[in-house]
Amino acid sequence: MNEDRISIKTPEYVSLQFQVAGLGSRTAAYIIDQLILMAFNIAIVVIFLIITYGQPDILIFLDLHSYLIAIIIIGIFFINWGYFFAFEYFSGGRTPGKRAMGIRVIQENGHSITLLSSFIRNLLRIIDSLPTGYFLGIIMIFFHSKHKRIGDLVAGSIVVHERKTNRKNKLSAIEKEIQTRGLSKNDLIIDEWSLKSIKMKDWKLIQTYCNRFLQLPKNDRDELTKQIAAILFPKLGIEQEDEELENKLLIVYLILKDEWEFEL
Incomplete structure (x- = not known):
């Protein structure tokens, strides 16, 4: 069973x-x-x-x-x-x-x-x-x-x-980038009510963003970052300072990953 x-x-x-x-x-x-x-x-x-x-x-x-x-x-x-x-x-x-x-x-x-x-x-x-x-x-x-x-x-x-993961020593490219930047889930405090406002389409949006993050040219990445931040940050109660948008989105990805990425 x-x-x-x-x-x-x-x-x-x-x-x-x-x-x-x-x-x-x-x-x-x-x-x-x-x-x-x-x-x-x-x-x-x-x-x-x-x-x-x-x-x-x-x-x-x-x-x-x-x-x-x-x-x-x-x-x-x-x-x-x-x-x-x-x-x-x-x-x-x-x-x-x-x-x-x-x-x-x-x-x-x-x-x-x-x-x-x-x-x-x-x-x-x-x-x-x-x-x-x-x-x-x-x-x-x-x-x-x-x-x-x-x-x-x-x-x-x-x-x-829960989704089983056997990748303790095999970080993805975006996870290595997040690690290199010294980011962690504790860098942003998001209350549970705000997290409940996130739907599957929002998770797929930021997941796609992070999957393409390292392949996008700088200008295109900056523009996409602003667009996605404008969609997600109001739902999560996060301020939108331009100089921190990328890091904040990557941290949001880490937080949502535990909640949404549970496919086998």
Whole structure:
């Protein structure tokens, strides 16, 4: 099952291939996330007890009013649900567990997961968890041809493996140029909301620019740089000083590369 592959044609008529994440990798990712949440939940309860009673004695729970226990349980539920929702939307479809296992959630059309899809997908975890121990979700993932649980079916999402790269010592020409200029992703701070405004056509635009970067005559490159910067920089909230346009575009390429270049 781990070798299952699908081909997706995006609305921009770009064909992408993905390896679908199976039950094993998704279960491992879920266990990692649950361990993180367990530690976080315990910390919340301990802090609550210390603030309220001055000591982290778990037996104090037996003496709490029922409404306080209800508030704590509801609060922990929303934190646990929000963990998956926030990480999947703001971190390119990756929770810490998914990142550790090299998998991510995307839309069925190959785009990054949307706010609505992430909301629906994680809201339906409640159903996938029935009757206990995520039983229904496991059964769905195991038997579905694309390893989808109910949340994925309704949200139109799919979990895939990250693009594998074996080029640690084989940099492309543009990567060598970026390295020579001493540029890195940390040289530009772009907020997640701005990154979400980038679409596949924008990525293909800057990818083509960087692929042709070293072959273009200086004058043509300068003109193309200004045109592409005028398209992308307003979306990303980047200022357009002429003397830094090339370097900024190359840094944007590095940042978007992690998000968009995941074809197998």
